[in-house]
Amino acid sequence: MKSSLRTSWLVAALCATAACALEAPSGVDEATQSLGFPPSVTLTSQASSIRLDISTERALSSLYLNRMDRTQGYYKRLTTLAVNGTGRYVYDDAAVVSGREYCYIAVATEVGQTTGASSAPVCGVLGPPLPAAPTGFALQHASERSLTLGFTDASSDETSFEVEQQSLSGSWLPVYSLAASAGAGTARSFTVYELDSELSYCFRVRAVNGNGSSAGPVACGRTLGAQAWDPVVSNIGFITILHPAPGQLLVRWLDTTAGTSWTVRVFDGFSSTILTTASVTDHRVPRPQAQAATITGLTPGRLYCFTVVGSGYGSGRLCEVPRAARTSDADREPSAAASAQLMAVTPASNTSLQLMIANPQPGQVVERIYASSGQRFTWKQDTGSATITDSSLSSGVTYCYRLWTYNSFGSRYSDILCGATTTLPPEAPRNLRVTSKSGTQVSIAWDSARNATDYSVTYTGTRSGYTDHDGSRTVSGTATTINGFDQYTYCFQVRSRNAYGSSAPIELCGISIDNGGVVSYGAFLTQVAAGQTTFSHRVQTGVGPAGRLTSVAVAGNGFTPYVVQFIPPGQFCENNPSGGVIVEPGQTLMGSGLTTLFGSSEPALPATLFACKRPRAGAGNNLDPMGIQVTYKQ
Structure with a gap:
């Protein structure tokens, strides 16, 4: 507790006789009007009692004290004091309760008198005085979910400050207990969080010490609506x-x-x-x-x-969402525990962003904000996904998002998070293949590449003794048809492109034109998925006559540091150390080998080849693609 500037813990209220006429003792026999010289009474406080100092200039035949407990409202005899010849008397009243007010009257009867004279009533409270009420209590700042209020400490003997919030019923509910200040005149502030948006709240603050609390000044404020940037609009x-x-x-x-x-x-x-x-x-x-x-x-x-x-x-x-009228303090917007929170916005491609959501909620609403203009747009309502991808965006642009969850009493918005789409060159296309061949036409296709806006296709056809047949084109999709020359063998290259660069090419060579319906092309066995040791390649003819796989030649020779273990469809290398068909580099999978894998020496297409790379003794393992030459007929 801070030291008081007062000389006594007791605040004594002394009043004039006329003003305290109603304080005269009741329930006692002696008259209270002064018929002689009245005694003088002062009050001081000790650790656990109220001390009464009584003085008189006359010789007394009797002296007694009357006391009134303010909670009772009447006087009664407290004690009779033994008369002495000094005219000075001291009495310690220990039968008092801290914080309660008591009033006293001394009645003295002089020698030779039959009626006593009463002192003026004196009143006081045992214990430290109540601290002074804070001043200047007012709203300092408002946000969507919080209010900051400030006040000035007007007391030097408080032990703390109690902050209370008014409920809908008008009662005051405790919110915070603040530590005491360094001294009177200190500026203080506090912030109340987790309020609902666009609502008015009232608070009061009281200074507290061991004797009780001061009066509580009241200040009110209104929370703001959901955060809105100042937009820049063209219309x-x-x-x-x-x-x-x-x-x-x-x-x-x-x-x-x-x-x-x-x-x-x-x-x-x-x-x-x-x-x-x-x-x-x-x-x-x-x-x-x-x-x-x-x-x-x-x-x-x-x-x-x-x-x-x-x-x-x-x-x-x-x-x-509009709100319903609130009838109790339990009528609240969705709590934080019942609301979705936006955790991150990360680029998924040059034209898409992925939103990562914690505690997703059914019916959560996603709002997009254009960072360059501040304009808001409600993008979608979601069923409760933990990840959401926003596609068809512009490259190299910053977009901001927030989620909100709602009920009948309002909406709770998440923090606004932003992310920028990338400006990366495209990845390379994959799985370049012949989808059909008819006469001198060859149709090829490939899997789409991330960040690609179009594809550059080049081809070269060769025939011994003839001029090469070269060409190129730009393709917006993932397929094209080339008009080739009879008896030529072609090599195709496809690159992904966008405004920020081009990828490395993917190549498909050895495609012969008009060779009796037999199609042969070079390809690679590649990983089924990143990190997997199983490799695959899908053989398909696309549109046109049905096809049958006739052979798969493995590229390489006796120096190639691995052999290829083809395994039946649907199996994986981790649980198939010796099954299937082993094919040495430079050798061909065909006939009985295809029967072992597919149950037919010429399995119908489409069909997927699955294989494991088995390193030779002393050779290290790696996950590089394995070259093959696929032949099928239509």
């Missing part, structure tokens, strides 16, 4: 949606054009159903860019989406 764009009253939403937007009329369309959630419209006109000169419309008659807890349409232009979509 029309949303600012925010607020909750002016239960069942109502206030839609605010900016219009930088010269338009003077707008239609607010109200949709049933993300559907295309228009529930109602509201018309707004503004012919003021100059007309302010900020406009607003209050939509009434809405159902609390129901998702509504809005667009604003002007003369030939319109806004994006922004959604919100």
